[in-house]
Amino acid sequence: MRICFRLNGRFVEVDVEPNELLINVLRDKLGVTSVKYGCGIGECGACTVLVDGEPVLPCLTLAVDVNGRDVVTVEGLSGRVYEVLKKALLEEGAIQCGYCTPGFIVMAYKLLKEKPCLTIDDAREFLRGNLCRCTGYVNILKAILRASKELCSKQH
Amino acid sequence: MSRGRVDLNYFNTHIIPCRYEYYEPRSLDEAIKLLDKLGSKAKVLAGGTDLIVSMKKREVEPKYIINLKRIPGLDMVTDYGDYLSIGALARLSVLEKNPIIREKFTALYEALKSMASPQVRNMATIGGNLCNASPAADTAPPLLVFNTKLRIVGSSGERVIPINEFFLGPKRTVLEYNELLKEIILPYPSGFYGSCFIKISRTSMDLAKASVAVKIVVDRVGVIEDVAIGLGAVAPKPIRAYSVEDYLRGRRFSEEAALEASKLVVNDISPITDIRSTAEYRRHVSIVITFDALVKAFKRARGVFG
Numbered sequence: 001m002r003i004c005f006r007l008n009g010r011f012v013e014v015d016v017e018p019n020e021l022l023i024n025v026l027r028d029k030l031g032v033t034s035v036k037y038g039c040g041i042g043e044c045g046a047c048t049v050l051v052d053g054e055p056v057l058p059c060l061t062l063a064v065d066v067n068g069r070d071v072v073t074v075e076g077l078s079g080r081v082y083e084v085l086k087k088a089l090l091e092e093g094a095i096q097c098g099y100c101t102p103g104f105i106v107m108a109y110k111l112l113k114e115k116p117c118l119t120i121d122d123a124r125e126f127l128r129g130n131l132c133r134c135t136g137y138v139n140i141l142k143a144i145l146r147a148s149k150e151l152c153s154k155q156h
Numbered sequence: 157m158s159r160g161r162v163d164l165n166y167f168n169t170h171i172i173p174c175r176y177e178y179y180e181p182r183s184l185d186e187a188i189k190l191l192d193k194l195g196s197k198a199k200v201l202a203g204g205t206d207l208i209v210s211m212k213k214r215e216v217e218p219k220y221i222i223n224l225k226r227i228p229g230l231d232m233v234t235d236y237g238d239y240l241s242i243g244a245l246a247r248l249s250v251l252e253k254n255p256i257i258r259e260k261f262t263a264l265y266e267a268l269k270s271m272a273s274p275q276v277r278n279m280a281t282i283g284g285n286l287c288n289a290s291p292a293a294d295t296a297p298p299l300l301v302f303n304t305k306l307r308i309v310g311s312s313g314e315r316v317i318p319i320n321e322f323f324l325g326p327k328r329t330v331l332e333y334n335e336l337l338k339e340i341i342l343p344y345p346s347g348f349y350g351s352c353f354i355k356i357s358r359t360s361m362d363l364a365k366a367s368v369a370v371k372i373v374v375d376r377v378g379v380i381e382d383v384a385i386g387l388g389a390v391a392p393k394p395i396r397a398y399s400v401e402d403y404l405r406g407r408r409f410s411e412e413a414a415l416e417a418s419k420l421v422v423n424d425i426s427p428i429t430d431i432r433s434t435a436e437y438r439r440h441v442s443i444v445i446t447f448d449a450l451v452k453a454f455k456r457a458r459g460v461f462g
Contacts, residue, residue, distance in 0.1 A: 001178075018178030018221065021208075024170060040168045041209045042276050043361070054249070055275045060208045062201075064178060065225065107274070128361055129273020 003067040007032070008076025014063075022058035022066055023047050026073065034074045034102040038131070045130035048103040049073045055110050074102040081112050085147045092143035096134035104130050108144050117152035120145060172208065174217040180226045184309060187222055188334060192311045194220045196333040201225070202245055202284035205276050230338070231281070242340040244283025248295075249274065251282060260344055262456065263351035263369040264298035270355050271295075283337045286322065289329045289393070290363075296323070296394035297369035298353055300386030304342055310335035323393035347381060349373040350456025354445045355388075358432070364389040365433035366441050370449040374457045378409045385446060390425040390438050397424040400446060409454050418447040 004013045007030060014029050026032040026049070038046030040059045047059045050072040085108055088094075095101050104127065111118065111126045123144045132140065181187040191198055199218035201207055202225070210216045224230060230245040233254055240256055251257055252268040271277060271294045285295045286306070296319075304319040311334050322329055331337065345351075355367040367388040373381045383404050385397040403417040427438035 017175075019172040019175055021170075021172060037170060040170060040212060042205055042272070045273060045275060048275055054278045056279050057205075057275050060204050060279065062204070062208070062223070064180075065204075065223065126274055129275050 001064060003064055005066045005068060006070045008072055016063040018062070018064055020063045022049075022061040022063045022071075025063040026058060026071075032073050032075065036099055036102060038099070038103075043129075043131070044100070044103075045107065045127075046100050046103045048106045048130070050106060050110065053110075055107055072106075074105050077105065077109050081116075081147075081151060082109055084150050085109060085112060085144070088143040088147035088150070089140075092139045092146060094135060094139040094143040100130060100132040100134075104132070104140060108140075108147070112144070112147060112151055116148060118144075118148045123148075168209075168212050172211050173214060174211065176218050177220045179220065179222045181222060181224070182226060182228075184227055184230065184336065184338065187224060187227060188309060188311050188336060190220075190222050191336070192334040194222075198222055198333075200287075200336065202287075203247065203280040205272070205280045206284065206288045206290075224336075238344055240342040240344070242282060242342065244286075244337045244339060245281045246283075248277040248280050248282060248285070252277065261298065261302055261342060261351065263301060263353040263371060263453075264295065264342075266353035267294045267298045267355070267367075267369065270353070270357075270360065272361055282340060286319075286340075287329060287331060287337055289323055289325075289327050291326055291391060291393055292364045292367070292389035293394060294353075294355065294364060294367060294388065297367055297386030297388045298351070299340065299342070300394055300396055301351065301369045301371040301384035302342055302345065303384075304340060306337055307339035307341060308335050309338045314338075316341070320396060325392045345371065345373070347373045348375070348457050348459075350453045350458070352449050352452040352456065354449045354452070356441050356445060363432060366390050366427075366438050366445060368442070368445045368449045370446070370453040372409075372450065372453045372457050374409060374454065378458070380404050380407055380409055383450075385421075385449075387421070387425060387442060387446075389432075390427040390442050392426070395424060397421050397446065399423045404450075411451060414450040414454070415447055418443045418450065421446045 002015050026035045036046040038044035042057050042060045048055050052070050123141055198220035201221050201223045230243045232243045234241045248268050258265045285293050299319050305316050307316050351371040353369045355364045357364050369386045372383045383401050385400050388394045399420040400417045407413050421442050422439050427435045429435045
């Protein structure tokens, strides 16, 4: 069946089978390869995208389910929160192999948008569904706190 | 999330390796007519965080999928004055942000917060958690202690049943093939009461090795007027610990009494050994968490938070 949805601000139309998963449609049919296939069963968060502004897992979402909705991947993020977060991730060395990074950025972006002034516990709690095998999480959390510090201070 | 038997199908693929006919009913009526027509080869899709995992592992291969997410109003949460009505399709992330649930049904709030990840909670529904009928379903013990009722609709009409009659065993409920869970009815408790939820699991994301929810109602001098204890992952279905409740009801609360009572929990449970834990450990830890939960809920009932 044919579905239409907004992908990173652009309107897309694509033919899908009812048993096709959103992750495969994004990667194979629409070329959005930032959406990483990790565990495939909703444990690792590597494929996280925003659907209607809320983080969900395309590895467990039918493509037909996003018909008429708004999908944002890491490519579609922009604005001050994103720029500050990106800079903080680079400065703290929060990236090693990079496979988990798109999922982490989408989640951290969502968190900082909602709550610019946060504690390390807020970040840990919100990112509990994102796994990273390289960094040990320390630098990722440092980066999010650094970004939070900057966004928070400018807010007041 | 369910982990199946460790066999060939355990290896998960990138795709859903079966074809099915797909339906998106726009009303509950239409959904039930479809279920009636298509029979037991049809599977109902809500959040998908259990069903799609099972389909990827070929644990289930439905011929028809009926997606309920396009039915308007099924996810409503409404305060009716003496009870809270939760639509079966309400997502866990919506419920955990609801101030009524946080204040009046604290055990349910704590259970929601303990479940999976923010992403999964954004997709998973409370109705799906119940209908999937995992013995370890985290929303079940809290709902058991709050005298929850479930509204079930089918082609022959509606029925309302207490939640302790809903579960039959692992993955089995009283739902007929042509019935759907529509609404979860949570009556507001009265009196001085407190509730809490405690879960033992490997990591905070993981399924429970054992979980417990307690609701306790006390009078002004600390005598237990009523107590309800629900446990998960320690029996074929989520259960109430009636022997502990009977021991405590009418007594003045003390840590000694709570400990004596908690030891009786082994009479109510029938745990098994599986990949998450052993029966022996589950028996032991059930006593510990029942005691901890009783003390915590009692403190909350007396207005001491912690």
